[in-house]
Amino acid sequence: MFSDKFIQYIKHEKRFSAHTVTAYENDLKQFIAYLNPSGSTPSVIHPSEVSHHHIRNWMVQLMDEKLNARSVSRKLATLRKYFKFLLQQGLITANPASKVSSPRPDKKLPVIVDTDKITAMLDGRLDNEEDVVFPHTFKGLRDKLVIEMLFGTGMRLAELLSIKEDDIDTYERTIKVLGKRNKQRLLPVNNELFELIGQYIEAKKNQNFHNNSLTFIVTDKGANAYPKLIYLIVQKYLSYISTQNKKSPHVLRHTFATTLLNNGANLNAIKELLGHANLSATQIYTHNSVERLKSIYKQAHPKA
Structure with a gap:
């Protein structure tokens, strides 16, 4: 999935913080695990085979697992940056994550006192x-x-x-x-x-x-x-x-x-x-x- 190249890119060239790099790395590992469940034949081998349907279905699964909208949006942002990097490297011809909209965040009412x-x-x-x-x-x-x-x-x-x-x-x-x-x-x-x-x-x-x-x-x-x-x-x-x-x-x-x-x-x-x-x-x-x-x-x- 060329994720290692991407991680090196954001770590050394973009100089993202260690916390951000770890978050991106974990997001990509989770997405790859979703695409290639353990014990099954990998359904997706090359990033060019990933479509917006894969990404959208993953987001639906995350929401079903009660992950909040803000966290799901952050993972989608990771994928957008990842596929944008691959696009710039000429490894894919389109960014599938660009076709997926972020989930609407839950509106929290302001906390007030009597x-x-x-x-x-x-x-x-x-x-x-x-x-x-x-x-x-x-x-x-x-x-x-x-x-x-x-x-x-x-x-x-x-x-x-x-x-x-x-x-x-x-x-x-x-x-x-x-x-x-x-x-x-x-x-x-x-x-x-x-x-x-x-x-x-x-x-x-x-x-x-x-x-x-x-x-x-x-x-x-x-x-x-x-x-x-x-x-x-x-x-x-x-x-x-x-x-x-x-x-x-x-x-x-x-x-x-x-x-x-x-x-x-x-x-x-x-x-x-x-x-x-x-x-x-x-x-x-x-x-x-x-x-x-x-x-x-x-x-x-x-x-x-």
């Missing part, structure tokens, strides 16, 4: 209040601000970490963030978050940190905040209100967008607030809203 619960937590209205209330310390204030900023603006983790104090316009009540592809956008700030920002700035000054950080959000010692710190803060406080496994800054971003949509916000406006390049990335949140409507219908309609 809006009422997170609002109650931020307002200090939970039953186990004594355990949840943010401590009246600089650290407690900083932690609360992190949750409020992620939930109140929908900004990304990287955007939160890159904010400087100069990016906060206290007159216009906006925060300037630098998103993907270095695109800047302005995010509106609600009244509670605006007051919290003011309290944080004052508390930060009173700490008299010796090392002047460049970022707005800082560690307990005044250094620039870092991703793991934000993850730990989010995981700590979301564990008070949610039992789901996923507790990350992006969950708060998903919750922000879904909450806006459920309360009638325009999809294009949500797109701009999230900093999405196109509307298709924002439309995933409509699925959560549809599921919510189905749930309400089942609970409220006598024919449901």
Whole structure:
């Protein structure tokens, strides 16, 4: 199958990573094994005899074996590159994998948390209040601000970490963030978050940190905040209100967008607030809203 030549090609000429090379090698071994089952006469000897039917049937078998669509698509990508290499080498006259479409990936709904619960937590209205209330310390204030900023603006983790104090316009009540592809956008700030920002700035000054950080959000010692710190803060406080496994800054971003949509916000406006390049990335949140409507219908309609 000339697979050895291909592996040497991607390893030494294309300089793919060792992990990628191993993945490609395993994919090709699996495909060759499918074409030549053990104990039977090989049905395919030369790559020129491989047709798109062989590839499509293999993909169907993989899906029947419960391999997810993303993994099957990756194996198809391996075959496309492999047969493209053989085509360039003049060993075949057509790439059979080019006629096969990738399986449509399963759409995963964004994971969100209950809006009422997170609002109650931020307002200090939970039953186990004594355990949840943010401590009246600089650290407690900083932690609360992190949750409020992620939930109140929908900004990304990287955007939160890159904010400087100069990016906060206290007159216009906006925060300037630098998103993907270095695109800047302005995010509106609600009244509670605006007051919290003011309290944080004052508390930060009173700490008299010796090392002047460049970022707005800082560690307990005044250094620039870092991703793991934000993850730990989010995981700590979301564990008070949610039992789901996923507790990350992006969950708060998903919750922000879904909450806006459920309360009638325009999809294009949500797109701009999230900093999405196109509307298709924002439309995933409509699925959560549809599921919510189905749930309400089942609970409220006598024919449901």
